[in-house]
Amino acid sequence: MSALAAQQRQLKQAIVRGDDAPGAAVSGRLHIYRQAYAARLVAALRDNFGALPQVLGDDAFDALARAYIEAYPSRKPSIRWFGDQLTAFMASRDDLVPHAAITDLARMEWALRAAFDAADANPIDVAALAAVAADAWPALVLVPLPSVQLLDMGWCVEPIWRALQGVAVGDERPELPEPEAFEHGLVVWRSGLATRWRSLAPPTSAWLRAAIDGAPFAALCTLAAEQVGASQAAPQVAAALRGWVDDGLFSAWRSATTGPA
Numbered sequence: 675m676s677a678l679a680a681q682q683r684q685l686k687q688a689i690v691r692g693d694d695a696p697g698a699a700v701s702g703r704l705h706i707y708r709q710a711y712a713a714r715l716v717a718a719l720r721d722n723f724g725a726l727p728q729v730l731g732d733d734a735f736d737a738l739a740r741a742y743i744e745a746y747p748s749r750k751p752s753i754r755w756f757g758d759q760l761t762a763f764m765a766s767r768d769d770l771v772p773h774a775a776i777t778d779l780a781r782m783e784w785a786l787r788a789a790f791d792a793a794d795a796n797p798i799d800v801a802a803l804a805a806v807a808a809d810a811w812p813a814l815v816l817v818p819l820p821s822v823q824l825l826d827m828g829w830c831v832e833p834i835w836r837a838l839q840g841v842a843v844g845d846e847r848p849e850l851p852e853p854e855a856f857e858h859g860l861v862v863w864r865s866g867l868a869t870r871w872r873s874l875a876p877p878t879s880a881w882l883r884a885a886i887d888g889a890p891f892a893a894l895c896t897l898a899a900e901q902v903g904a905s906q907a908a909p910q911v912a913a914a915l916r917g918w919v920d921d922g923l924f925s926a927w928r929s930a931t932t933g934p935a
Contacts (some may be wrong), residue, residue, distance in 0.1 A: 715743050715756060722757045723783045725838040728847055729776055738770045754791070757784065775829035775853035782835055785823045785862040786869045792821035797865075797922035803915075810929060812892035816885050816915075817926040821864040824874075824883055830856040832873055859883070865922050872921065877901040878914050885918070890930040 716739040720727050727735035746759045761784060764770070764777045771777055797819060806814060833851045841848065859879025862871045874882060880901070881894050889897070891911070898907035918924060 712740065712743055715748060715753070716740065718753045718756045719760065722754070722787055723760070723780055725783055725835055726776070726780050728838050728841060729779060729834065729850070730772075734770070734772075738764070738767075741767065741770060760784070773853065775831050775834075778825075778827050778829045779831040779834060781825055781827075782831060782860060782862070782871070785825055785860075786871065789821040789823060789862050789864045789869045792819070792864060795819045795821075795925040798919060798924055798926060800916065800919055803919060803927065806927065812890060813930040814891045815888055815928050815930050816918075816924040817928060818886050818923055819863055819925045821862075821869075822886065822923050823862045824879065824886055825860040825862065826879075827858050827860050827873075828855065830854045830858070830873075832860070832871070861921075861923065863921070863923055870921070881911055881914055882918065882923075885915075891915075 716736060719739045719742070720735070730738065742757075742760055742763050745763060748756045750756060750758075761777055761781045764780060765774075803814075831853055834853060837848050837850055858876065859874035859882065860871060861874060861879075861882060862869065864870070877898065881898060884894055884897055894911045894915075895907045898911045902910055
């Protein structure tokens with residue numbers, strides 16, 4: 675490593691990690707850069723999790739953000755992805771997060787951001803499935819759009835997220851609904867340039883999870899039969915599948931036995 679490269683690396687470590695730098699005057703000036711660097715990362719978290727600072731309040735959010743920066747320094751080329759470990763960090767820090775529902779809210783926000791930046795793909799429509807031969811349905815496997823994510827939620831935070839949309843920084847925070855404990859699924863995806871989400875109650879969320887994981891239609895029906903009974907399994911799964919396709923969650927279908935259609 676050249677002397678210049680070594681100096682550059684030392685400077686980076688001094689700013690990012692707070693490593694000692696030679697000379698008291700140099701260390702004093704570096705303090706300015708350290709503060710600016712941390713402030714920029716806090717601002718990035720505010721941008722990536724827009725509702726979170728409004729729920730926590732400025733002081734509590736700054737404390738959470740700075741603790742996260744200390745535990746997970748930025749290592750990605752784009753600051754857009756800074757915060758990818760924040761929800762896991764929040765789940766382990768009860769001292770910084772006063773209510774478990776706040777972590778679910780942050781998970782929803784990160785999923786929406788990730789969906790917006792996901793790769794493009796065209797969704798299939800009902801006509802594509804209507805063309806599938808009847809004897810091919812048991813082996814039919816749906817291929818989700820790259821943007822599709824299904825979160826397992828323990829709290830009903832969607833009303834809180836909705837109430838905070840359009841509230842600018844500095845505006846008076848609206849009265850927020852009290853979060854209710856409710857185990858359900860939250861599917862997030864992108865349609866065109868718009869991110870979308872839908873809440874799914876059990877057992878529909880379990881069927882969608884299986885479909886996203888590559889289970890064929892027959893396996894979905896078997897799973898549904900255990901939950902709603904054999905006579906209702908196929909029609910209920912078919913109705914759920916129609917809703918997923920209408921929402922534009924899947925980009926293609928393939929056969930579990932022969933590969934892509």
